[in-house]
Structures are given as structure tokens and as C-alpha cells.
Amino acid sequence: MFLLFSCSGAFSEVVMAREKATGKMVAIKCIPKKALKGKETSIENEIAVLRKIKHENIVALEDIYESSNHLYLIMQLVSGGELFDRIVEKGFYTEMDASRLIRQVLDAVNYLHSMGIVHRDLKPENLLYFSPDDESKIMISDFGLSKMEGTGDVMATACGTPGYVAPEVLAQKPYSKAVDCWSIGVIAYILLCGYPPFYDENDSKLFEQILKADYEFDAPYWDDISDSAKDFISCLMEKDPEKRFTCDQALEHPWIAGDTALCKNIHESVSRQMRKNFAKSKWRVSRRDVIFLYHILPKTNSIAAATLHCHGHPHGD
Structure with a gap:
């Protein structure tokens, strides 16, 4: 009781x-x-x-x-807190740490997709640590927008969170579980630099950027990030959902399954950008x-x- x-x-x-x-x-x-x-x-x-x-x-x-x-x-x-909060609190953080985080998310979302479920609102706020332990696993929450495929209706509703939503959703086209893979790509991008790939105070301009998949790996923030990490993100943040990596494909990418994720400490740069970009009320969805x-x-x-x-x-x- x-x-x-x-x-x-x-x-x-x-x-x-x-x-x-x-x-x-x-x-x-x-x-x-x-x-x-x-x-x-x-x-x-x-x-x-x-x-x-x-x-x-x-x-x-x-x-x-x-x-x-x-x-x-x-x-x-x-009980472990939100993803970004924990990263900012760390003193040491590397590409390898980011790779391990994303692998857990991919495992979970791959499972959802195998069950015919699309989350449709993957974002950092919905990624929580299971416990305060240093080696705690990451957990996906909030299934308020999730959808089961094959229920008779085509997914075409424009839903999600600005900044993480896939181009095909904004284009008001029928879409599939590939929208989750796009969102994972956006999260991976932020985990490696601390700021979002798309941003504008004006939502219509923000959506224009996303529709064009108009993002860059800006210097100096990406200078110390591996080419493998950039390739991984590019495979997920692919404008064409037919060409975009699935979770299965992403799990086999060298940055996840191999040893290409670097062990250099990038905490100072990433945490500084996270505090700057995600502490503001406009970013707190x-x-x-x-x-x-x-x-x-x-x-x-x-x-x-x-x-x-x-x-x-x-x-x-």
C-alpha cells in the first residue's frame, strides 16, 4: 500500500x-x-x-x-539526476564517456524500435541517471509522446521539442522511428561540445536550419574531437531519413563499438558551454x-x- x-x-x-x-x-x-x-x-x-x-x-x-x-x-x-547536471559536476569527462552514454541510449531505443515503439521526444531532460553512483547507468523517461507503429494511423503529427525534432517532422511529412535516431545525433553533438547544433531566438529561423540540416563542427570547440565522432554524428543527423543510420547501424559504428573515441579530458570546454547554453530559462523545457x-x-x-x-x-x- x-x-x-x-x-x-x-x-x-x-x-x-x-x-x-x-x-x-x-x-x-x-x-x-x-x-x-x-x-x-x-x-x-x-x-x-x-x-x-x-x-x-x-x-x-x-x-x-x-x-x-x-x-x-x-x-x-x-535518483541520480539529469544528464547535463552530472556532466557539469564532473571534473573529468571524455569522448569515451560520451560514447558510453550514447551506447546505452542506443541500446534502449533499439529495443523500443524492435517493439514497434517510437519515443518521439528524446532530449537531455528525459535522460536521467539511475543512482548517484559514479558508474550509474542512464535511464530514458517520459513516454507521453511515444507512439506504437502499426496501430493503423500514419505518424505525421508535428510533435517533439524544438532543437531535437527531425527535419521530416517539421516538413509535415509522414515519418518513422528514424526521428529518434536524429534526436540521438543531436544529443551526441551536445555531449561533445556543450551547445546545440541548431539555435535561433526565432523559432521559424530555427526550423529553417533543421529543415536544411544546417549545422557545423565549429572551431575551436570541435578541434580536439575525433573525426570518428563527427562521422558518427553526421550519420545520425542525416537529413534524408532513408539514408540516416538506424540504431543497429549506429551501435556498429567504430565510435560506439570500436576504440576510436578519444580519452582526452574535454570537461572544461564542454561544461563551460553547457552552463552557458543550458542554464538559461529558455533552454529549460x-x-x-x-x-x-x-x-x-x-x-x-x-x-x-x-x-x-x-x-x-x-x-x-
């Missing part, structure tokens, strides 16, 4: 709770039913996807409870679904829960 303090919010709220029988800590996503009216398909889709998947690098749905006023999703607790609390509450509490309001809105197809 799980006991909570409060569950209020515009759409959803996440609390950390302790199961009384076992003492196990979990994250509980509380969704007011009144907020679901007209949006039932979205949450039903998210639950259907989460029930279908089980992977060591994907945050798991453990159970579902329902009251007269709320829907409760019992989620695996992830509202976390619309799961937010995990990072502290452990006192064991003396019989009701072990804390709340953190989750701003945002639900997702359509």
Missing part, C-alpha cells in the same frame, strides 16, 4: 513514496481525472507503451492505482511528466512522501 500527502496540480504531480510493506521507494505520478477529460487517449497510449516495455535503461511502470479523483502511476524511482525527487526522506515517517509540482500539459498523438 502506498500513502501520499497530496496530489494536486494542473496536469500531474510526482511524489516520492515508500511502500509500507517492503520499505521500497518509488515515484508516483498523480494525475487528476478532471485534467484527463478530452485527453484520455494520450494517457492510455502512454500506459499501453509502458506496460509493453522492460529494459534496464528505461524507467519502468510498476503498477497502476485509481481513486475516484486520481490516476496513480507507480514508477521505478530514479517544462518537464511535463515524470520528475524524480533526489533526496531520501527520513525513515521515521510512516507516510514517506514528498511532492513536487509538475508544470505543463498533456500530449496528443
Whole structure:
């Protein structure tokens, strides 16, 4: 049995709770039913996807409870913090570290694709560390925009997060799981330089850059990055989705599967750019679904829960 303090919010709220029988800590996503009216398909889709998947690098749905006023999703607790925050805190960070991170993401997304699932919103905010341990694995969260292929309708809805969305989505063309591979390429780019490949204050100009796949490996930020890393990114950030690397192909690239990722410390440059580009409020995309609390509450509490309001809105197809 799980006991909570409060569950209020515009759409959803996440609390950390302790199961009384076992003492196990979990994250509980509380969704007011009144907020679901007209949006039932979205949450039903998210639950259907989460029930279908089980992977060591994907945050798991453990159970579902329902009251007269709320829907409760019992989620695996992830306590290690966000991807960029951890990198900035490090004192030593290399291409090899980035390669290992991306390999875990590729493994998980390859699994999703094999199950006929497209995430559609891969971005750094949705990549969380499982624990505070130095060697902690990375976890993919937030399946609010995910979609199962072969459900009868063609994916054509323009959704995702500006800066990470693939050109074919912006072109309003039918698209496939290749959109996730593009997003992984964008994430890999940022992991190696600390700034995004596409940026403009004006969204229409930003979208023009993405539609043209107009990005560069700028000096001096990329001078010490291997040609293999640049090739890897270019294979994923390929404008034509038919030519773009799949997860299978990316996993076989020398930068992931071989020994071409350099071990030179690039922390100073990357962390400086991350602080500059991702600490600003304009880069902090509202976390619309799961937010995990990072502290452990006192064991003396019989009701072990804390709340953190989750701003945002639900997702359509």
C-alpha cells in the first residue's frame, strides 16, 4: 500500500513514496481525472507503451492505482539526476564517456524500435541517471509522446521539442522511428561540445536550419574531437531519413563499438558551454511528466512522501 500527502496540480504531480510493506521507494505520478477529460487517449497510449516495455535503461511502470479523483502511476524511482547536471559536476569527462552514454541510449531505443515503439521526444531532460553512483547507468523517461507503429494511423503529427525534432517532422511529412535516431545525433553533438547544433531566438529561423540540416563542427570547440565522432554524428543527423543510420547501424559504428573515441579530458570546454547554453530559462523545457525527487526522506515517517509540482500539459498523438 502506498500513502501520499497530496496530489494536486494542473496536469500531474510526482511524489516520492515508500511502500509500507517492503520499505521500497518509488515515484508516483498523480494525475487528476478532471485534467484527463478530452485527453484520455494520450494517457492510455502512454500506459499501453509502458506496460509493453522492460529494459534496464528505461524507467519502468510498476503498477497502476485509481481513486475516484486520481490516476496513480507507480514508477521505478530514479535518483541520480539529469544528464547535463552530472556532466557539469564532473571534473573529468571524455569522448569515451560520451560514447558510453550514447551506447546505452542506443541500446534502449533499439529495443523500443524492435517493439514497434517510437519515443518521439528524446532530449537531455528525459535522460536521467539511475543512482548517484559514479558508474550509474542512464535511464530514458517520459513516454507521453511515444507512439506504437502499426496501430493503423500514419505518424505525421508535428510533435517533439524544438532543437531535437527531425527535419521530416517539421516538413509535415509522414515519418518513422528514424526521428529518434536524429534526436540521438543531436544529443551526441551536445555531449561533445556543450551547445546545440541548431539555435535561433526565432523559432521559424530555427526550423529553417533543421529543415536544411544546417549545422557545423565549429572551431575551436570541435578541434580536439575525433573525426570518428563527427562521422558518427553526421550519420545520425542525416537529413534524408532513408539514408540516416538506424540504431543497429549506429551501435556498429567504430565510435560506439570500436576504440576510436578519444580519452582526452574535454570537461572544461564542454561544461563551460553547457552552463552557458543550458542554464538559461529558455533552454529549460517544462518537464511535463515524470520528475524524480533526489533526496531520501527520513525513515521515521510512516507516510514517506514528498511532492513536487509538475508544470505543463498533456500530449496528443
